[in-house]
Amino acid sequence: MKNTRTLRTPGGLSVRLDVRAFTVVVLLLAAALAASVVLIGTGDFPIPAGDVLRTLLGGGNPGQEFIVTELRLPRVLVGLLVGASLGLGGALFQSISRNPLGSPDVLGLGQGSTAGALVVIVLFSGSATQVALGALAGGLATGLAIHLLAWKRGVHGYRLVLVGIGVCAVATAVDGYLLTKADLVDAARAVVWMTGSLNGRDWDQVWPLLALCAVLVPLVLGQGRGLRMTEMGDDVAYALGVRVERVRLLLMVSAVLLTAGATAAAGPVGFVALTAPQLARRLTRSPGPNLVASMAMGATLLIVADWASQRVFGADQLPVGVVTGVLGGLYLLWLLVTERRAGRI
Amino acid sequence: MLVDSPPEPRAETAPAPPTRRAIRAVGLLLSLVILALVALASIALGAKGLSPQQVWHGLFHDSGTYADVVVGDRVSRTVLGLLAGAALGLSGAVLQALTRNPLADPGLLGINAGASAAVVTALTYFGVTSLSGYVWFAFLGAAAVGALVWFLGGSRGATPVRLALAGTAISAALYGYLQAVMVMDDAALGTMRFWTVGSLASATDATIRQVLPFLLAGTALALGLARPLNAMVMGDDTARALGTNLHRTRALSMAAATVLCGAATAACGPIVFVGLMVPHVVRSFTGPDLRWILPYAAVLAPVLLLGSDILGRLVARPAELQVGIVTAVIGGPVFIFLVRRRRTAQL
Numbered sequence: 279m280k281n282t283r284t285l286r287t288p289g290g291l292s293v294r295l296d297v298r299a300f301t302v303v304v305l306l307l308a309a310a311l312a313a314s315v316v317l318i319g320t321g322d323f324p325i326p327a328g329d330v331l332r333t334l335l336g337g338g339n340p341g342q343e344f345i346v347t348e349l350r351l352p353r354v355l356v357g358l359l360v361g362a363s364l365g366l367g368g369a370l371f372q373s374i375s376r377n378p379l380g381s382p383d384v385l386g387l388g389q390g391s392t393a394g395a396l397v398v399i400v401l402f403s404g405s406a407t408q409v410a411l412g413a414l415a416g417g418l419a420t421g422l423a424i425h426l427l428a429w430k431r432g433v434h435g436y437r438l439v440l441v442g443i444g445v446c447a448v449a450t451a452v453d454g455y456l457l458t459k460a461d462l463v464d465a466a467r468a469v470v471w472m473t474g475s476l477n478g479r480d481w482d483q484v485w486p487l488l489a490l491c492a493v494l495v496p497l498v499l500g501q502g503r504g505l506r507m508t509e510m511g512d513d514v515a516y517a518l519g520v521r522v523e524r525v526r527l528l529l530m531v532s533a534v535l536l537t538a539g540a541t542a543a544a545g546p547v548g549f550v551a552l553t554a555p556q557l558a559r560r561l562t563r564s565p566g567p568n569l570v571a572s573m574a575m576g577a578t579l580l581i582v583a584d585w586a587s588q589r590v591f592g593a594d595q596l597p598v599g600v601v602t603g604v605l606g607g608l609y610l611l612w613l614l615v616t617e618r619r620a621g622r623i
Numbered sequence: 624m625l626v627d628s629p630p631e632p633r634a635e636t637a638p639a640p641p642t643r644r645a646i647r648a649v650g651l652l653l654s655l656v657i658l659a660l661v662a663l664a665s666i667a668l669g670a671k672g673l674s675p676q677q678v679w680h681g682l683f684h685d686s687g688t689y690a691d692v693v694v695g696d697r698v699s700r701t702v703l704g705l706l707a708g709a710a711l712g713l714s715g716a717v718l719q720a721l722t723r724n725p726l727a728d729p730g731l732l733g734i735n736a737g738a739s740a741a742v743v744t745a746l747t748y749f750g751v752t753s754l755s756g757y758v759w760f761a762f763l764g765a766a767a768v769g770a771l772v773w774f775l776g777g778s779r780g781a782t783p784v785r786l787a788l789a790g791t792a793i794s795a796a797l798y799g800y801l802q803a804v805m806v807m808d809d810a811a812l813g814t815m816r817f818w819t820v821g822s823l824a825s826a827t828d829a830t831i832r833q834v835l836p837f838l839l840a841g842t843a844l845a846l847g848l849a850r851p852l853n854a855m856v857m858g859d860d861t862a863r864a865l866g867t868n869l870h871r872t873r874a875l876s877m878a879a880a881t882v883l884c885g886a887a888t889a890a891c892g893p894i895v896f897v898g899l900m901v902p903h904v905v906r907s908f909t910g911p912d913l914r915w916i917l918p919y920a921a922v923l924a925p926v927l928l929l930g931s932d933i934l935g936r937l938v939a940r941p942a943e944l945q946v947g948i949v950t951a952v953i954g955g956p957v958f959i960f961l962v963r964r965r966r967t968a969q970l
Contacts, residue, residue, distance in 0.1 A: 427959050437962055444958040447895055451951030454820035458945070462813055469812055473802045549795065600803040607796025614775060614789055 365576020386446025390420025474599025549606025712924020715898025737768025821947025896954025
């Protein structure tokens with residue numbers, strides 16, 4: 279490959295580096311950080327970017343410090359973590375199912391989490407923490423159900439997607455039923471949750487998600503090589519020494535955990551998991567699951583979408599999930615038109 | 624779902640021998656009898672059970688007693704169930720043949736999303752609050768999205784994959800809009816949360832009269848398409864060789880499916896899985912000939928829809944479970960069973 283360089287250390291270690299992919303990741307991270315700074319400065323009490331940076335480094339005045347560290351920084355951190363988790367989870371699912379539509383949105387993990395959260399909201403009128411736990415339980419149960427139902431001497435990619443669609447429809451029906459049973463106040467709360475929102479997220483959401491990412495991200499990246507082999511087909515991967523089912527199970531569990539954790543923190547924010555890996559792949563132009571680039575892309579997308587929803591519609595008017603949903607749809611349409619012009623579908 | 628699966632292997636290409644045709648005709652009559660029984664059950668069963676005499680009295684000697692009113696109410700709902708069920712079954716069968724995808728259903732082409740988005744627009748921006756008022760919006764929304772999917776899918780050059788992708792993309796964008804409105808407008812949320820699950824409970828004679836012409840026209844069109852669609856199922860090249868006009872068949876099929884599903888959705892809200900499931904069940908005993916699949920689907924789909932409706936009324940007495948929820952809860956497992964049973968090579 280012409281775009282790769284090999285870095286060697288004096289001790290004999292070497293690492294192969296895809297220059298373009300590396301540049302893309304660096305640029306995406308820079309964009310995510312820049313957008314975060316702008317987002318922290320956005321709101322009813324605007325703060326210039328310079329002041330935001332100074333406050334983050336510990337040099338702001340007390341008023342700004344309170345707004346930045348207590349109110350807006352946790353929200354942005356939740357956004358970054360949720361975006362990264364969804365991007366990574368989506369990349370894993372799309373790679374495992376070998377289908378660009380095999381994202382958690384389509385498989386019904388979001389709807390499963392929603393069902394869990396709605397049970398807590400509608401039947402128990404639970405607190406925000408209980409709702410998050412309900413969502414987590416719902417997402418994990420849905421992931422388990424999909425895996426068990428799709429299992430038939432191994433998980434075949436296409437069957438996984440289709441079983442996911444079936445499970446998704448049942449979960450959607452449960453959501454609809456719970457929504458009709460709720461009174462209007464609970465229903466309004468539930469709909470905001472179902473759309474996916476970063477409003478009012480604080481440090482309580484940051485730490486669990488950060489812990490989850492700290493454990494799962496290194497684990498997943500460590501298995502990335504095996505995943506890349508399985509994309510060539512199970513037989514080839516076996517021949518190359520990959521224990522296909524074990525890698526797949528491990529990565530699926532990780533993907534379900536990442537998605538369920540992100541959903542518990544911010545609600546089922548639509549289409550980040552679907553679009554981030556696709557966009558990342560188009561930017562890096564490299565084969566394979568593009569795990570790191572998808573993570574960076576997911577984080578950037580979510581932060582930019584949150585900023586857009588606040589700028590365009592006014593603070594806290596419209597949840598971020600609406601923006602990602604509409605953007606996701608438009609992205610799919612654009613994809614359709616360009617792919618058609620290129621004669622690929 | 625979005626992969627152009629190979630056409631199902633055809634066991635026989637010669638016309639069916641007379642005995643088999645007779646068996647199929649008898650089967651169709653039998654299905655009609657079952658449908659009639661289910662329709663009667665739909666009138667008799669519910670939160671208040673009625674005796675056969677009461678049903679008879681309500682149907683033919685309506686004198687305004689309590690039981691007669693109940694019967695009148697349930698007749699509207701049963702008629703709507705019959706019409707909507709037939710429409711959903713037919714549109715599902717047509718779409719599965721058109722996209723050559725055994726897992727296609729009307730929701731896939733964005734028709735449900737179009738109808739939902741139009742209804743929420745009517746509620747929020749045009750102040751329409753009566754069901755008979757937003758039936759038109761739902762229908763127009765479904766038709767507009769159907770046409771849009773057709774053009775984005777490449778109109779004359781439409782292929783199954785493109786149609787499905789265009790449907791998914793438009794659904795995504797429209798559901799984003801739907802949620803935005805529901806988040807900002809409590810009144811819209813109050814109505815939409817009941818409309819989007821799909822129910823026969825709000826059936827009135829006015830609604831039925833509004834959608835009836837569309838349903839009849841769509842049914843006639845769909846049944847007339849059986850022969851060209853039969854050729855299409857075997858692949859574009861074969862169909863062209865057999866003298867089928869591909870563009871016209873695709874456009875007409877799309878129109879028939881949109882009109883049928885759009886009208887049904889306008890009257891009852893989005894009901895999933897009826898259009899997906901019934902053609903599969905039918906195909907298992909008629910074989911791949913659409914000249915039989917279509918009529919059978921039109922008769923058996925209402926059996927499923929009314930059966931689900933009765934079930935929903937019985938399990939949650941004295942309240943009721945909306946029919947859309949019951950069909951999804953029954954349909955999901957059936958769908959998964961179908962997916963599992965199918966050999967992976969065929970998928």
